[in-house]
Amino acid sequence: MSLAFISHSDVGRHDNGWNHPEHVGRIRAITRAMRYHPELFMSLEHVEGRHATVDELALAHDRGYIERVRAASAAGGARFDADTVASEGSWDAATAAAGSVIEAVERSLDGRNLRSFVAVRPPGHHALRDQAMGFCLFGSVAIGALWARSRGVARVLIVDWDVHHGNGTQAIVEQDAGIHFVSMHQWPWYPGSGAAEDRGPHGNVWNVPMPPGLPAARYRDAIMAAVDAATDGWTPGLVLISAGFDSLAGDPLGGFTLELDDVRDLTRLLVERAERWCGGRVVSALEGGYEPDRLGEAVIAHLDALR
Ligand SMILES: [Zn+2]
Numbered sequence: 001m002s003l004a005f006i007s008h009s010d011v012g013r014h015d016n017g018w019n020h021p022e023h024v025g026r027i028r029a030i031t032r033a034m035r036y037h038p039e040l041f042m043s044l045e046h047v048e049g050r051h052a053t054v055d056e057l058a059l060a061h062d063r064g065y066i067e068r069v070r071a072a073s074a075a076g077g078a079r080f081d082a083d084t085v086a087s088e089g090s091w092d093a094a095t096a097a098a099g100s101v102i103e104a105v106e107r108s109l110d111g112r113n114l115r116s117f118v119a120v121r122p123p124g125h126h127a128l129r130d131q132a133m134g135f136c137l138f139g140s141v142a143i144g145a146l147w148a149r150s151r152g153v154a155r156v157l158i159v160d161w162d163v164h165h166g167n168g169t170q171a172i173v174e175q176d177a178g179i180h181f182v183s184m185h186q187w188p189w190y191p192g193s194g195a196a197e198d199r200g201p202h203g204n205v206w207n208v209p210m211p212p213g214l215p216a217a218r219y220r221d222a223i224m225a226a227v228d229a230a231t232d233g234w235t236p237g238l239v240l241i242s243a244g245f246d247s248l249a250g251d252p253l254g255g256f257t258l259e260l261d262d263v264r265d266l267t268r269l270l271v272e273r274a275e276r277w278c279g280g281r282v283v284s285a286l287e288g289g290y291e292p293d294r295l296g297e298a299v300i301a302h303l304d305a306l307r
Contacts, residue, residue: 003307004113006104008049008096011120013089014137020083021253021290022122022135030119030286033296040304045113049100049120052143056102057095059146060139060172065130069094069137080132094122094137097285101144101240104283108238109151115271115306117243118285119299125166125242125287126191133168134191141242141285142172145179148238154178157236159270160185161223162244162287163254165194165207169242174200180230183242184208184223186254206230212255216262219247224269231277239274239282241267245289245298253290260301267305282306 012024034041057066072078073091080086097120104116124141126134145156158173160166160183170193173179185194187209194207206226210219245263247256258266267284274282284306289295 002043002045002113003303004047004104004107004116005044005119005303006047006049006100006116007119008100010089010092010096012093014093014122015087015089016085025292026289026295027119027121029292029296030299033300037300040300043307044303047103049096049103049118051092051095052099052102056143056147057098057138059150060129060143062130069132084132084135086137090122090137097121097124098138098140098143101140101283101285102147105144105148105238108281108283109148109153114280115282116284117299117303117306118283120286123244123287125160125162125169126164127168128171134164136168139168139172141240142169144283144285145173145240146176149176149178153237155180155234155236156238156240157231158182158240158242159223159227160242160244160287161247161266162242163247163251163256164190164244164288166242167191167193170200170205174202174205177202177204180204180206180234180236182206182208182223182226182230184210184219184226186210186212186256189254213257216257216259219256219258220262220266223266227270227273231273235277237278237281239270239278241270241282241284242287243284243302244287245295248289248291248294248298250294251289251291253288260297263298264301264305267302271306
């Protein structure tokens with residue numbers, strides 16, 4: 001059963017400009033890094049994702065907001081906040097990001113590919129139900145989780161190791177007790193939410209706020225302790241990872257200290273647990289990561305451990 005590498009030709013069409021940290025060079029850095037790892041490259045099943053439908057986006061977002069994003073792109077672009085814009089291609093890119101996560105979930109559930117990595121942009125974990133935020137337009141991982149729930153998966157675990165709190169994912173999924181959400185993030189830091197006391201209305205949120213600059217093992221141990229707490233007596237049928245590689249040492253937008261071996265370790269620990277819980281079903285999707293060459297190498301380490 002091969003690991004799927006899922007992307008979409010439209011994900012490069014979300015254009016923030018090259019002066020913005022979230023640019024198409026991030027995805028190109030991943031494909032560039034693969035050239036130096038031909039054995040890994042050949043072992044992957046390369047899959048072109050698909051666009052999410054409006055009904056699928058509406059699992060997580062208000063229809064009025066969905067229409068605002070579509071209209072903004074159709075009009076040639078719009079600015080949603082200081083950091084978050086839509087360009088002409090953003091609707092196609094953001095719907096491809098969400099749809100490619102759904103494609104990965106579908107493949108995991110029907111057994112075609114138990115595990116996938118979804119290389120898409122824009123990222124999604126800051127997007128709220130009715131508002132773009134923090135480079136994000138649609139909550140792709142939240143949508144993937146809710147899509148799995150709609151297909152009968154009783155318990156979905158989301159693990160978010162991006163250096164920023166997955167506030168949008170939390171806001172969307174915390175209403176569903178069938179989803180447990182674990183987010184480790186730098187604190188205090190953008191977007192300012194994600195206190196440990198914030199457990200959501202059903203107690204299904206595990207926030208792990210952490211200071212910058214600690215030894216990497218502290219981050220790994222903290223997030224795995226939260227994963228174990230979130231799954232104590234509660235066995236997920238699917239694991240989703242919001243894989244933000246801005247938690248690596250040296251990222252311009254964060255102060256965590258993870259190295260490539262830590263990415264490998266974290267991935268292996270989650271895969272081992274998924275093997276016990278649900279036959280190894282893991283869908284990982286790209287969130288942040290703003291030093292492109294590091295991002296490329298981190299994705300290689302992540303893929304190698306997902307295999
Ligand atoms: Zn981030």
